[in-house]
Amino acid sequence: xxxxxxxxxxTTRLKPFVVGKKITSVDLLHPRPLQGNQQxxxxxxxxxxxxxxxxxxxxxxxxxxxxVHLKMTGQLIxxxxxQKIGGGHPTGDWIxxxxxxxxxxxxxxxxxxxxxxxxxxxxGWIKVIPTNVLEPMFAKLPPDVVxxxxxxxYFDQILNRKGVPIKVAIMDSALMGGVGNIYACDALNKAKIxxxxxxxxxxxxxxxxxxxxxxxxxxxxxxxxxxTTDGKYVDVSGFAGSYQTVSRVYDKAGAACQNCRTPxxxxxxxxxxxxxxxxxxx
DNA sequence: TGATATGTTATCTT
DNA sequence: CAAGATAACATATC
Numbered sequence: 001x002x003x004x005x006x007x008x009x010x011t012t013r014l015k016p017f018v019v020g021k022k023i024t025s026v027d028l029l030h031p032r033p034l035q036g037n038q039q040x041x042x043x044x045x046x047x048x049x050x051x052x053x054x055x056x057x058x059x060x061x062x063x064x065x066x067x068v069h070l071k072m073t074g075q076l077i078x079x080x081x082x083q084k085i086g087g088g089h090p091t092g093d094w095i096x097x098x099x100x101x102x103x104x105x106x107x108x109x110x111x112x113x114x115x116x117x118x119x120x121x122x123x124g125w126i127k128v129i130p131t132n133v134l135e136p137m138f139a140k141l142p143p144d145v146v147x148x149x150x151x152x153x154y155f156d157q158i159l160n161r162k163g164v165p166i167k168v169a170i171m172d173s174a175l176m177g178g179v180g181n182i183y184a185c186d187a188l189n190k191a192k193i194x195x196x197x198x199x200x201x202x203x204x205x206x207x208x209x210x211x212x213x214x215x216x217x218x219x220x221x222x223x224x225x226x227x228t229t230d231g232k233y234v235d236v237s238g239f240a241g242s243y244q245t246v247s248r249v250y251d252k253a254g255a256a257c258q259n260c261r262t263p264x265x266x267x268x269x270x271x272x273x274x275x276x277x278x279x280x281x282x
Numbered sequence: 283t284g285a286t287a288t289g290t291t292a293t294c295t296t
Numbered sequence: 297c298a299a300g301a302t303a304a305c306a307t308a309t310c
Contacts, residue, residue, distance in 0.1 A: 003288055032306095054289075071289050073307080089288080091308085102307090121306050123289070164299065173290070182288050227288070250288085271302070273286075 002070050002088055004144065004178030005221030007054045009241060010076050010087040015049040017078050017085065018058070018115060022046075027099075027106040033119060034105060036128025040064065046109075052138050053177035063131040068117065074124035075102075080113035085238040090230035093118050094239045144177035145214050146222070155211045159199040166202060167195035168270050170214060178218060182227055182243075182250040185275045187217040189249045192259060194281045195274050220246065249275035 002010070022045045026038035041060060048059035056076065058066040068076065075088030079098055086094070093100045098116050105117040105126060117126060143149035158176070162169045169175060171184050179187070188195050191213040193206055202210065221227065225241030228234045229251060234244070244251070248258050252275060253266040262279035 006288075069289080071305090072287065073289095120308065121287090123305060123307095162299095168300090171289095180288050229288070270300080272289095 002054065002074070002226065003180035003183055003221070004051075004054055004146065004218055005183070005224075005243065006087060006226030006241065007056060007070065008051050008222050009225045010070075011049050011051040011056050013085050013087065013238070014056075014076060014078055014115075017080070017083060017113070018046045018109065019048060020045065021113070022110040023060075023107050024110050025108045027108070028104075029099060029106065030104040030122070032104070032122050033117065033125045034128075035125055038105075038128070040128055041066065053141060053144055053173065054180070057134070059131075065129050065131060065134050067127045067129050067134060069125050070119070071121070071123035071125075073102075073120040075116075075118040077116045077118065078113065079116065080111070083113075083238075086116075087226065087239050087241075088118070089120070090228050090233040090236075090240065091120065092232075093120075094233055094236050142174060142176050145179055145218055147177075150176060150215075152208065152211050156207055159202055159207060162199035164199055165196045165269060166193060166199045166210070167274060169199040170210075171272075179214060181272050181274075182247065183214070183217045183221055185250045186248045187213040189257065189259070189264075189275075189277055189281060190217060192277075192280045192282065195269055195276055197282075249277065251275070 023041055044060040044062055050057045056068040070088050073089040077086035093102055102118040102120045103116050104119050107115040167184050170179050191210040193210055221243045224243040227243035228240035229244055234240050249264045252264045255264050257264055257277035260280040262277050264275055265278050266273055266275050
């Protein structure tokens with residue numbers, strides 16, 4: 001479920017509650033998501049929480065880290081006797097007593113609070129990974145679209161090399177980090193460019209508009225705490241975001257295009273639901 | 283029952 | 297190798 005803005009939101013929410021605390025034990029409720037040995041992190045202190053692309057990095061003492069990917073349905077939920085905060089895929093687990101049937105890991109902290117990792121579809125993972133392995137891996141990743149390294153020159157040069165539909169190019173995590181389906185659809189509508197248009201055929205003017213639209217759309221998502229598409233949970237305090245209230249086309253089939261009032265349509269592109277305006281997105 | 287789901291990667295085919 | 301389609305991971309919901 002979560003895209004970059006959702007992951008960023010979880011990261012910044014979690015950080016003040018877990019930094020400085022020690023992991024006293026790790027409960028493994030399902031073996032699949034954990035890569036590494038949970039014994040290696042018992043007794044370590046959480047020193048920072050940061051984000052790279054769509055992963056949450058929990059920095060630990062002893063030069064170790066937990067790298068968390070929520071994929072489609074992951075959640076990170078922090079529970080103490082006075083707080084319950086978190087985020088990720090909106091499900092009833094947000095409001096249930098934890099652990100739930102989807103809880104895969106529970107990190108018990110030394111103030112008796114707990115950080116839960118839930119994941120209904122088991123696509124997500126948590127890796128125990130030393131800093132000297134992680135940082136070279138990160139160095140090989142392309143820039144995230146919110147990084148200063150994501151320049152127009154970089155974007156322009158990538159498009160020249162790609163004949164794939166522009167939507168596929170901007171969502172390709174090997175080319176740029178952080179653009180998922182919601183924000184890809186919205187940025188393309190904002191830029192009035194067809195998702196099917198081959199990347200290399202975009203004009204200079206279109207590239208400039210799209211470059212800015214991607215950055216603006218993702219930043220809007222971050223500002224609003226990400227999107228919570230399940231209407232049942234949009235009001236759950238400490239979890240939900242509100243990007244869905246300003247979403248231009250995602251999940252808006254039949255609604256009026258914000259550019260030209262034409263009804264938004266939905267089709268498949270590369271296996272993903274793709275929302276677009278058939279009139280103004282050329 | 284079948285289609286769909288905010289992610290990523292592998293594997294086919296052309 | 298490029299590009300496009302499809303499948304795979306595994307589960308819940310409409």
